[in-house]
Amino acid sequence: MPLIIHSHNISARSSSLRRECESRARVLVVDDDEDRWASLRRDVQVLDALLDVSPAFPDQLAFKRPETPICLVLALSHGRYGLKFLRQLNAAENPIPIIFVAESADVATSVEAMKGGAFDFFCQPYQDLDLLEAIDTALDRDRLWCKTQQHFNNLTRQYETLSTRERQVMEQIVKGKMNKQVAFTLGISEITVKAHRGRVMRKLNVTSLPELTRIADTIARRTTNIDDGSAGPTMKFAGQVAR
Template sequence: MLDPNSTVLVIDDDPDLRASVGRLLRSVGITVEMFGSIADFLGSDLPDGPTCLVLDVRLPGQSGLDLQRELADANRELPIIFITGHGDIPMSVQAMKRGAIEFLTKPFRDQDLLDAIQLGLSRDRVRRESEKDLVALRERFSSLSPREREIMIQVAHGRLSKQIAHDIGIAEATVKVHRSRAMHKMKAGSLPELGRMADKLKLLHDKPQRS
């Protein structure tokens, strides 16, 4: 159930809380890294595998909500589970609207924390796999010739081979050859799949030129 490369990062200025959470997570086989402040966290490198952050709301200096905002502004997607010793409903609403996994009030149940962590790690795993797939898709697209790219985009817009041939002034048979090569290089099993790939690559924002 747990990815062996998963890591939970804990930021809390209470050493007793850090020790308690650390023991809990290690007891169920979760790798954990502890930080006493946001500054310590920002000075570290994020793990390579699925990761989530257990973050105290109230910290000396910069707050947990400030860090959530900072990470979002920097496009650093990291699932966050907030913990707080103060039941602050407006604060929790704000955190959840910004994408927090959970907002737990101390003292929280161990199982509630573990459930939230499992969800956070699962979401980060899916995100990482999606990003990996997109990188591979971009690499395949970069292997296409300029003509193959052009025809792939036209096909993705629903244009027929004869229409594409007329638009760019080549034979319909030549269009079909380029289309076949593009599908092979992109590893697309069908034209709809090629269209979905184009959509993922954001190639459909401009309409193709039509005569």
């Protein structure tokens, strides 16, 4: 029986996030019975999302996830491979929200799935609206992930435009050293330090030292290798190492 829902009730919470993500979200359902999901396919359009049903697991997601919001709905008619797939995603550090749907109550499997990081677990009988709301919330979370990842990718691209010397100067600056101290450490003039410092600020689009320090901390926390290693000396931020 088709759902009768009011779009403003479900999507008001995520409308602002949705506007920030130009590409439409995707809901991937792994199940042999495509007809079973015909109603849900129509309903997810309220969430400005597309739904695809396939009997095959999207194994490629264990290697590379899309940069656009995504949510997986796994029917447990596939046995325990769904849990194995969840572990593969965790091992690959690809955070994709997964919702399990079981034909009957399976406490042991549901506990294992939730401990493994599943977003939610539904057993028959369940309300279609509850599943739709869970999908909406999962897509919200993934939109935040996409936004954060995009921000980090932008920072990385900006950082990669810095020359070796600019990176050296940046490393000293975020340690709190003054221009004169940086000049002494690197064996260059204070005027040269000021010139490099200005270029660093412009390339990273920051206007203050606290902003620059936050960028350094973000890069350090998210990765240990900023580029291909050709940038020269090792740079350390907040206990992390980045080349």
